[in-house]
Amino acid sequence: MKKVFVVPNRYVDSVALMGVAEKLAARDDVQGAESGMGTPANIELLESLGYPVPAGAGRYDLMIAVDAMDDAAVEAARAAALDALDNSGGAHRRVYRDLKDLPSGAFDLAQVSLPGEYAAAEVKKALRLGMDVFVFSDNVPLGEERAMKELGRELGRLVMGPDAGVGLIGGVALAAGSIVGPGGVGIVAASCSGAQEVACLLERLGAGVSEIIGTGGRDLLPEIGGITMRMALERMNRDARTRVICLVSKLADAGVMDSVLTDADRLEKPVVAVFLGGGDNLFAGHRAHGAASLQEAAEISYRLLTGETKPLGWPEQAFDTLTAKLLARVAPQRKAFRGLYCGGTFTEEALLLFRATNPQVPLTSNLNTRYARRLASHLQSEGNAILDLGAEDFTAEAPHPVFDPSLRLKRLQKELDDPEVAVVLLDFITGPGVSPNPILPFVPVIREHPEVVFITAICGAKGDPQDIAAARDALIEAGAVVADSNYQSARLAAALMAGLHGRHPHE
Amino acid sequence: MNEAVGKPRVVNLGIQTFYDALVWQGVECVQIEWTPPVRQDEETEALLDQYL
Structure with a gap:
């Protein structure tokens, strides 16, 4: 029997809801479960699955839909769902109803990940209560972003975001960030995975970071004028x-x-x-040291910090040997490359590098970009494709792949069913706020497909709860190449595609 | 700032996973059990926004 419970005026974020639905679906006496806020789209979805949604459920109400054997099983599932929602955080959980209820001066930072339309009011409240604010929420109107940043500037408080994905303040990783060890480089970033990559590469080089301040992707638009980036520099x-x-x-x-x-x-x-994609002329007349890739930004920062030069990645000769060895593994009928990314900046960096090094090789993408032809549908790859699975066309249908690897696993399987696929690239991102197991689910899939070359890169820190050293070993043991950085993984993929294109030059 | 450990004290509004990540890091933190606001006319909202 199918039943929908409505909890009026209760907001629960989509990541938590996904966890609840999974827990319910795993129960022996439950055939299926869904949960969501009572938006028209969610109501329509439940009704299309045959769930009777009670009249009056609205967008501020939580819906828990259960398909179970009998009344008792349905009731038990409902109780389990509410219990799971109420007990996140275990015994440590301390809850307040409103920012105004907090003891004065007891908190330094507010981390906001509410739906975009509600974020601004809470951000302003937190600023007035004397806190810096980190805003993960996206879809905040641009005018609201300007207003909150101007208020922050007036009050001497930092507004990181909206749409800031990573941050590290006082050694604390925020949102999807990694716990990178302390050191002398301060990172200010309008790009989340970009900041995380530079920080993690610095750790790998033996250095660390003082802070990561995410500004949000729109901070450098004329409407905002870099308010946060300029305050962060100061x-x-x-x-x-x-x-x-x-x-x-x-x-x-x-x-x-x-x-x-x-x-x-x-x-x-x-x-x-x-500034990924910008030329050297950007830096003409300025003192800043310009870097062309995230890896180079980490290498230059390390050199300025320590006085030592320590390059990352394969030396030229080792790179050429590896490329030749991998190409020799690829069967003649296999010729396509599929990059399945979850990091937005990683996708951008790969597109850029691929286009710069292989202008003659056709390339497609789900993104609207000058570096590739746009796919007719994000659901179907064509030829060589670089996909950003964290882009809105994918996340409108499923959780972002850094929080839940299942969407990317399914897509990987689909790509592997294509007999033309020769090379697959996967980026992995770790941290306390992302999926607890973002890498290992891919290992058996990689092991089962020795006919395909898998290139991977892990963007993570030693302090992250996911054991990145063990994950790296598991990937290598399964047959994957693990590159030092996103740049190196894209560089290798690009070299392989140049080689494969040489075999099929007229396609 | 918690001077003893040099870590910020954090309030989380929204995604519970982020709160759990703070707890995992040993951060002094609280979760705001946020509920959507009662709808008001724009004028009242602007006034509340100004004074709250």
């Missing part, structure tokens, strides 16, 4: 632990990038900057 210039400052962004508005670099010219500390 903050890091004052911070005694920070000795080198690293700015990370995708290519942004030319005027705003220039004004940020002009601010950086006035600082005493050395500044490294990567």
Whole structure:
């Protein structure tokens, strides 16, 4: 029997809801379970699955739908769902109803991941209560973003985001960030996976970071004018632990990038900057050290910090030997490359590098980008494809792959059913706020397909709860190549595609 | 700032996984059991926004 319970005026985020539905579905006496807020789309979905949704359920109400054997099983599942929602965080859980109820001055930072339309009001409240704010929420109207950042500036408080995916403040990893060890590089980033990559590469080089301040992807738009990036630069210039400052962004508005670099010219500390896709001319007349890739940004920061040069990745000769060895493994009928990314900046970096090194090789993507032809549907790859599975066309239908690997696992299986696929690339991201098991579910799939070359890269820190050293060993044992960085993984994939294209030059 | 350990004290509004991640890191933190606001007209909302 199918039944829908409605809990009025109760908001639960989609990640928690997904966990509840999974727990219910795993019960022996439950055939199926769904949960969601009572939006028109969710109501329609439940009704299409044959669930009778009670009249009056609205978008502020929580719906728990259960398909179970009998009344008793349905009731037990409902109780289990509410119990799971009420007991997240275990014995440590401390709950307040409203920011205004908090003891005055007891908290330094508010982390906000509410639906975008509600975020601004809470952000402003937190700023007025004397807190810095980290805003993971997306879909915050641009005017609201400007207003909250102006208020923050007026009050001397930092607004990180909206749409900030990673942060590290006082050694605490925020949202999807990694727990990178302490050190002398301060990172200010308008790109989440970009910041995380630079930080984790610095750790691998033997250094660490003082702070990671995410600004949100729109901070360098003319409407915002880099308010957060410029405040963060000042903050890091004052911070005694920070000795080198690293700015990370995708290519942004030319005027705003220039004004940020002009601010950086006035600082005493050395500044490294990567604006992915920008040329050297961006840095003409400025003191900042320009980097062309995330890896190079980490390498330059490390050199400025320690005075030593320590390159990451394969030396030229080892790279050529590896490329030849991998190409020899690929059967003649196999010729396609599929990059299944979960990091947005990683996708961008791969597209850029692929286009720069292989201008003659056709490339497709689900993204609207100048580097590739857009796929007719994100559900079907064509030829060589680089997909961002964290983009909205995918996340509208399933949780973001950093929180739940199942969408990417399914897609990987679909790609592997294609007899033309020769090379698959996977990026992995770890941290206390993402999937507890983001890598190991892929290991058996990789092992079962020795006919395909798997290239992987792990963006994670030693302090993360997922054991990245063990995961790396498992990937290698299953037959995958584990690159030092996202740049190296894309570089290897691009070299393989150049080689395969040489076999089929007219396709 | 919790001076003893140098870590910020954090309030989490929204995704519970992020709260659990803070607990895992030993951060002094609380979760706000946020509920959607009662709908009000725009003028009242703007006033509340200004004074709260």
